[in-house]
Amino acid sequence: MNPDFSYVGFLGFDVFGTVVDWRSGVARAADPFLRKHHLAVDPLDFADEWRALYQPAMQKVRSGERPWVKLDVLNRGNLETVLSRHDADFGAITDAELVDLNKAWERLDPWPDSVEGLTRLKRRFAIGPLSNGHIAGMLNLARFGGLPWDVITGAEVTKSYKPMPQTYLKSADAVGLPPEHVCMMAAHNEDLAAARAAGLRTVFIRRPHEHGPNQTTDLEAKQDWDVVANSLIEAADALGCN
Amino acid sequence: MNPDFSYVGFLGFDVFGTVVDWRSGVARAADPFLRKHHLAVDPLDFADEWRALYQPAMQKVRSGERPWVKLDVLNRGNLETVLSRHDADFGAITDAELVDLNKAWERLDPWPDSVEGLTRLKRRFAIGPLSNGHIAGMLNLARFGGLPWDVITGAEVTKSYKPMPQTYLKSADAVGLPPEHVCMMAAHNEDLAAARAAGLRTVFIRRPHEHGPNQTTDLEAKQDWDVVANSLIEAADALGCN
Numbered sequence: 001m002n003p004d005f006s007y008v009g010f011l012g013f014d015v016f017g018t019v020v021d022w023r024s025g026v027a028r029a030a031d032p033f034l035r036k037h038h039l040a041v042d043p044l045d046f047a048d049e050w051r052a053l054y055q056p057a058m059q060k061v062r063s064g065e066r067p068w069v070k071l072d073v074l075n076r077g078n079l080e081t082v083l084s085r086h087d088a089d090f091g092a093i094t095d096a097e098l099v100d101l102n103k104a105w106e107r108l109d110p111w112p113d114s115v116e117g118l119t120r121l122k123r124r125f126a127i128g129p130l131s132n133g134h135i136a137g138m139l140n141l142a143r144f145g146g147l148p149w150d151v152i153t154g155a156e157v158t159k160s161y162k163p164m165p166q167t168y169l170k171s172a173d174a175v176g177l178p179p180e181h182v183c184m185m186a187a188h189n190e191d192l193a194a195a196r197a198a199g200l201r202t203v204f205i206r207r208p209h210e211h212g213p214n215q216t217t218d219l220e221a222k223q224d225w226d227v228v229a230n231s232l233i234e235a236a237d238a239l240g241c242n
Numbered sequence: 243m244n245p246d247f248s249y250v251g252f253l254g255f256d257v258f259g260t261v262v263d264w265r266s267g268v269a270r271a272a273d274p275f276l277r278k279h280h281l282a283v284d285p286l287d288f289a290d291e292w293r294a295l296y297q298p299a300m301q302k303v304r305s306g307e308r309p310w311v312k313l314d315v316l317n318r319g320n321l322e323t324v325l326s327r328h329d330a331d332f333g334a335i336t337d338a339e340l341v342d343l344n345k346a347w348e349r350l351d352p353w354p355d356s357v358e359g360l361t362r363l364k365r366r367f368a369i370g371p372l373s374n375g376h377i378a379g380m381l382n383l384a385r386f387g388g389l390p391w392d393v394i395t396g397a398e399v400t401k402s403y404k405p406m407p408q409t410y411l412k413s414a415d416a417v418g419l420p421p422e423h424v425c426m427m428a429a430h431n432e433d434l435a436a437a438r439a440a441g442l443r444t445v446f447i448r449r450p451h452e453h454g455p456n457q458t459t460d461l462e463a464k465q466d467w468d469v470v471a472n473s474l475i476e477a478a479d480a481l482g483c484n
Contacts, residue, residue: 126381126385134418135393135395135399135416135417135418136416136417136418136419137418138393139368139392139393139417139418140418142392142393143368143392149392149393150381150384150385150391151377151380151381151391151393151394152393152394153377156416157377157399174377174378174398175377175378175381176376176377176378176379176381176382177378
């Protein structure tokens with residue numbers, strides 16, 4: 001095992017894109033909604049458009065322009081923005097439909113290697129989301145997909161959004177460890193760069209199809225992360241978890 | 243199944259006394275420490291004395307006399323108080339010894355029925371601590387004893403100590419449910435009374451030996467709790483979890 005990990009006690013995971021496939025899951029949930037309401041947009045494009053508003057919405061919180069709110073609140077606002085752009089008839093859409101569609105983010109399939117990889121990693125390390133998702137969303141995703149988390153850290157526990165330093169630092173504090181005894185597991189170079197700057201260990205998981213077949217971002221490690229792996233099973237191998 | 247539970251989505255557990263046996267575990271950890279430092283106190287009595295300071299310490303937080311701090315901070319102060327009462331020689335005791343002894347609260351055995359009961363309850367309900375313990379302590383207890391929590395709620399997530407109403411209400415909010423869709427699982431009538439007042443469902447688990455063979459408190463249900471059981475396995479039976 002990589003000697004840098006001998007003192008690591010907690011692996012904190014990015015979830016959307018790293019552990020679960022948000023794009024196909026959101027498209028699956030959106031498809032019947034879009035048909036019912038006669039919105040002529042491809043469900044995968046709809047998922048991409050919705051997701052594209054995710055970082056700008058969090059940025060308003062990071063900058064202090066608006067107070068911290070849970071991710072489902074941001075997702076709901078973004079959903080209404082995307083629907084407006086497609087000239088949706090809000091008079092024909094019930095609040096219950098929007099609530100249900102917004103829960104698409106809590107019903108996403110894990111990547112095929114995720115459950116086995118997490119199960120193996122959990123034998124040696126405590127594991128949990130270190131995600132921008134809220135606690136209930138992470139809980140529901142875990143029960144939907146069988147993700148065997150020990151604890152949920154990240155945005156809601158720290159009242160901040162990655163890549164703010166406090167999301168990493170307060171998550172480490174919540175699990176009772178100094179930052180250097182925590183490892184960030186993510187498919188996004190920016191997330192790992194911020195985690196490293198905060199003192200955490202880093203594992204890059206390549207997810208070249210998170211954004212579909214034509215993905216251009218995060219195809220490769222942009223720094224010498226402590227471990228680079230093609231799946232959570234490969235990460236478990238690299239960290240000595242059989 | 244009790245029809246009151248058809249909408250329940252989350253079971254929140256008291257942990258110390260309800261799920262784990264703190265008295266024997268703390269005594270086990272204290273025994274070599276007391277011998278080494280020539281303190282003539284029975285380890286079980288020592289555990290009782292330490293635990294007796296738990297409610298008064300939390301009361302200072304509930305009353306606003308001191309700001310909220312994690313339970314391990316309160317436990318550490320209480321440990322020093324008990325040691326002072328026994329005229330311990332603090333010059334001969336290292337900080338590392340106190341840190342380690344304080345972690346006794348994170349290395350407690352589950353009651354014999356706990357893991358099986360939780361495993362069965364988890365098939366139907368999301369489960370997690372709704373305890374006054376801090377997140378890291380609950381995480382470490384779970385990994386020590388194999389407690390299969392989905393999420394950790396309670397004091398640290400809500401920055402409050404039971405039986406304050408907000409500990410129950412904010413824990414329910416954290417898991418995304420209204421209070422009436424959450425059930426408090428506890429061996430203590432006072433905890434359940436506060437949970438019920440906050441709108442939660444209630445299950446009383448009889449733990450007549452939490453305080454040893456001469457226990458006088460919480461031997462029986464003091465209200466008509468929704469379910470009364472002698473173990474978490476009995477509770478799983480009562481809630482239709484096979």
